[in-house]
Amino acid sequence: xxxxxxxxxxxxxxxxxxxxxxxxxxxxxxxxxxxxxxxxxxxxxxxxxxxxxxxxxxxxxxxxxxxxxxxxxxxxxxxxxxxxxxxxxxxxxxxxxxxxxxxxxxxxxxxxxxxxxxxxxxxxxxxxxxxxxxxxxxxxxxxxxxxxxxxxxxxxxxxxxxxxxxxxxxxxxxxxxxxxxxxxxxxxxxxxxxxxxxxxxxxxxxxxxxxxxxxxxxxxxxxxxxxxxxxxxxxxxxxxxxxxxxxxxxxxxxxxxxxxxxxxxxxxxxxxxxxxxxxxxxxxxxxxxxxxxxxxxxxxxxxxxxxxxxxxxxxxxxxxxxxxxxxxxxxxxxxxxxxxxxxxxxxxxxxxxxxxxxxxxxxxxxxxxxxxxxxxxxxxxxxxxxxxxxxx
Amino acid sequence: xxxxxxxxxxxxxxxxxxxxxxxxxxxxxxxxxxxxxxxxxxxxxxxxxxxxxxxxxxxxxxxxxxxxxxxxxxxxxxxxxxxxxxxxxxxxxxxxxxxxxxxxxxxxxxxxxxxxxxxxxxxxxxxxxxxxxxxxxxxxxxxxxxxxxxxxxxxxxxxxxxxxxxxxxxxxxxxxxxxxxxxxxxxxxxxxxxxxxxxxxxxxxxxxxxxxxxxxxxxxxxxxxxxxxxxxxxxxxxxxxxxxxxxxxxxxxxxxxxxxxxxxxxxxxxxxxxxxxxxxxxxxxxxxxxxxxxxxxxxxxxxxxxxxxxxxxxxxxxxxxxxxxxxxxxxxxxxxxxxxxxxxxxxxxxxxxxxxxxxxxxxxxxxxxxxxxxxxxxxxxxxxxxxxxxxx
Numbered sequence: 116x117x118x119x120x121x122x123x124x125x126x127x128x129x130x131x132x133x134x135x136x137x138x139x140x141x142x143x144x145x146x147x148x149x150x151x152x153x154x155x156x157x158x159x160x161x162x163x164x165x166x167x168x169x170x171x172x173x174x175x176x177x178x179x180x181x182x183x184x185x186x187x188x189x190x191x192x193x194x195x196x197x198x199x200x201x202x203x204x205x206x207x208x209x210x211x212x213x214x215x216x217x218x219x220x221x222x223x224x225x226x227x228x229x230x231x232x233x234x235x236x237x238x239x240x241x242x243x244x245x246x247x248x249x250x251x252x253x254x255x256x257x258x259x260x261x262x263x264x265x266x267x268x269x270x271x272x273x274x275x276x277x278x279x280x281x282x283x284x285x286x287x288x289x290x291x292x293x294x295x296x297x298x299x300x301x302x303x304x305x306x307x308x309x310x311x312x313x314x315x316x317x318x319x320x321x322x323x324x325x326x327x328x329x330x331x332x333x334x335x336x337x338x339x340x341x342x343x344x345x346x347x348x349x350x351x352x353x354x355x356x357x358x359x360x361x362x363x364x365x366x367x368x369x370x371x372x373x374x375x376x377x378x379x380x381x382x383x384x385x386x387x388x389x390x391x392x393x394x395x396x397x398x399x400x401x402x403x404x405x406x407x408x409x410x411x412x413x414x415x416x417x418x419x420x421x422x423x424x425x426x427x428x429x430x431x432x433x434x435x436x437x438x439x440x441x442x443x444x445x446x447x448x449x450x451x452x453x454x455x456x457x458x459x460x461x462x463x464x465x466x467x468x469x470x471x472x473x474x475x476x477x478x479x480x481x482x483x484x485x486x487x488x489x490x491x492x493x494x495x496x497x498x499x500x501x502x503x504x505x506x507x
Numbered sequence: 508x509x510x511x512x513x514x515x516x517x518x519x520x521x522x523x524x525x526x527x528x529x530x531x532x533x534x535x536x537x538x539x540x541x542x543x544x545x546x547x548x549x550x551x552x553x554x555x556x557x558x559x560x561x562x563x564x565x566x567x568x569x570x571x572x573x574x575x576x577x578x579x580x581x582x583x584x585x586x587x588x589x590x591x592x593x594x595x596x597x598x599x600x601x602x603x604x605x606x607x608x609x610x611x612x613x614x615x616x617x618x619x620x621x622x623x624x625x626x627x628x629x630x631x632x633x634x635x636x637x638x639x640x641x642x643x644x645x646x647x648x649x650x651x652x653x654x655x656x657x658x659x660x661x662x663x664x665x666x667x668x669x670x671x672x673x674x675x676x677x678x679x680x681x682x683x684x685x686x687x688x689x690x691x692x693x694x695x696x697x698x699x700x701x702x703x704x705x706x707x708x709x710x711x712x713x714x715x716x717x718x719x720x721x722x723x724x725x726x727x728x729x730x731x732x733x734x735x736x737x738x739x740x741x742x743x744x745x746x747x748x749x750x751x752x753x754x755x756x757x758x759x760x761x762x763x764x765x766x767x768x769x770x771x772x773x774x775x776x777x778x779x780x781x782x783x784x785x786x787x788x789x790x791x792x793x794x795x796x797x798x799x800x801x802x803x804x805x806x807x808x809x810x811x812x813x814x815x816x817x818x819x820x821x822x823x824x825x826x827x828x829x830x831x832x833x834x835x836x837x838x839x840x841x842x843x844x845x846x847x848x849x850x851x852x853x854x855x856x857x858x859x860x861x862x863x864x865x866x867x868x869x870x871x872x873x874x875x876x877x878x879x880x881x882x883x884x885x886x887x888x889x890x891x892x893x894x895x896x897x898x899x
Binding site: 136171181195198205369381495 | 530562563568569572573582584586590591601608610635638639640641752753754756757770773883886
């Protein structure tokens with residue numbers, strides 16, 4: 116397979132963009148990425164758009180073609196991909212595959228979602244499209260319930276405490292304060308977190324990511340194009356060492372163990388093998404903390420933290436910027452926000468900024484970064500490993 | 508790129524499957540295709556699922572992962588792709604790309620939709636997700652309106668008559684009578700067609716495809732796998748000479764000419780070049796006759812019939828089975844039905860049966876066939892060219 120490089124990135128802020136049509140957000144992020152990449156539009160051979168619930172929430176589909184047309188990318192294949200909350204990561208992986216397999220010299224991945232205009236009831240119903248509704252539907256389960264169960268199991272097995280989970284929230288909310296794109300950074304005390312209202316015991320308000328609007332985009336290019344444009348770029352190139360997509364059981368009954376998601380483990384294993392690096396080589400990770408407990412499970416599944424010690428590491432500050440492995444320096448989903456289809460590409464945006472040494476909450480000497488995007492009850496997962504080329 | 512072969516196909520009937528969950532239909536078609544292919548499940552490296560509006564109509568997404576899990580295809584990448592009515596064709600093309608690029612030895616494409624359980628109002632709103640609603644929405648336009656305008660322009664420019672368009676309906680309804688999977692084959696007189704109720708002048712009831720439920724699936728394999736399994740198969744292999752995806756303007760204002768869809772023309776041009784064949788080599792085509800007039804426009808865009816003569820050819824019987832080019836021997840969308848996400852894969856199913864010389868409405872000596880799937884107002888298009896290997 117050919118080498119793949121990130122030549123341009125773009126992102127709107129994550130948060131409320133009430134009144135802005137979804138395609139406008141997507142086009143805004145995409146234009147920023149295209150402009151930054153300096154490449155001619157004719158080089159773009161494919162567009163992949165990650166989106167989850169624009170059908171139910173906006174009555175709009177074929178967004179890939181609509182966005183491609185507005186970008187002037189006429190006649191190329193424009194494809195929406197969907198894998199619930201992993202839709203953005205799937206779009207990025209497909210853009211990479213097009214270049215890696217030699218089918219395109221360059222490709223663009225765009226992720227977008229608008230959610231804040233809809234009522235909580237409508238949004239919750241739409242988000243539940245990510246469940247295996249035939250199996251988990253009759254139980255009345257929603258995602259806070261699923262992650263609440265996972266928390267209880269993790270606590271039972273490993274002794275994970277409210278304080279340890281609160282430490283994740285505190286870190287990510289604090290990181291978000293430094294990220295100009297973040298929806299709700301905050302300086303919260305452990306007391307404020309543990310006394311926030313109950314959502315689904317043991318999950319409380321600050322354990323949940325917000326509802327968000329937003330878009331992000333990435334332009335990837337072949338080695339030939341990267342070599343040609345390198346001298347025009349105002350930033351270092353970032354190489355995609357691996358971009359992997361896996362599946363896992365879609366419902367609770369099929370999960371062997373709620374303290375781990377099999378799609379996480381298989382994606383990370385494949386990504387490390389492809390990239391030729393191990394967990395200890397990763398300087399930072401943007402991972403899928405849709406709920407605070409998810410960060411603890413995910414960092415263990417990815418091999419970044421020993422099994423059962425995710426809570427300890429968070430409380431001891433070992434996952435903060437400046438710690439042994441910086442987890443979610445952007446603020447993560449908890450604080451940067453979670454415009455579902457955009458999240459996976461937003462993670463690539465954040466890690467790329469870090470590897471260019473151009474992030475507002477910079478991890479010092481960052482050289483290799485990881486993104487991790489998880490969909491549904493663990494049904495879809497993407498993991499990418501990126502390397503800064505002229506940084507460090 | 509590597510050669511790609513169709514090793515197995517499966518399909519439910521198209522029509523009403525009230526009460527059958529959408530994932531059951533998809534799994535049913537997929538199991539049929541897997542069984543027919545004789546390959547070990549472990550060889551399948553990717554699953555692509557074409558679906559358009561299961562979110563709005565069923566409250567179900569992540570169908571790719573759910574279906575993959577039920578098929579026992581654990582841990583591989585399972586991806587839903589969407590491009591409105593071209594979603595199925597896009598899924599097939601992506602499965603082919605995975606094998607052609609050497610990323611998988613085998614891949615499965617599944618297309619599925621359920622629509623008949625919803626009210627006409629809800630279904631119409633969902634189908635309108637395929638429009639560029641920001642631009643065409645305010646006009647109140649729906650798809651019968653769009654194709655009604657196209658018909659008027661085609662009639663004005665080329666003198667296309669009601670009788671010529673009725674000949675398309677008559678042929679496809681008649682073809683559907685011979686297809687055991689078809690939803691509404693019928694032996695209609697020209698009088699019955701021209702006196703059916705008005706939907707959106709000049710479009711009348713029999714000019715419109717029905718609302719349908721259904722699923723179809725195709726297993727594609729590499730040359731190495733094809734060589735190994737050939738002796739076990741109960742049917743000849745079919746080679747994929749080309750599978751192309753293009754985009755076009757998503758709204759009426761951006762169309763240069765409603766008597767042609769640019770995405771059709773670019774897809775056909777690329778597909779012929781890739782396949783190394785021309786329109787005269789095509790023995791039969793399954794094309795996107797969502798409305799009767801669409802068949803006339805499409806067959807001209809694909810170069811199968813001279814520009815402006817689509818109506819004449821239909822009336823003269825030159826597009827019937829036994830004519831110069833058999834168009835929609837399955838009955839097409841008009842008669843076989845149009846479960847949106849399944850349609851593009853259903854077309855591959857039909858053409859494969861023809862190239863195996865195993866179709867209930869067989870085109871004699873069929874050797875090369877084409878499929879054509881069009882989404883929205885011409886925003887997404889796929890064209891594939893298939894060749895029977897041991898047939899004729």
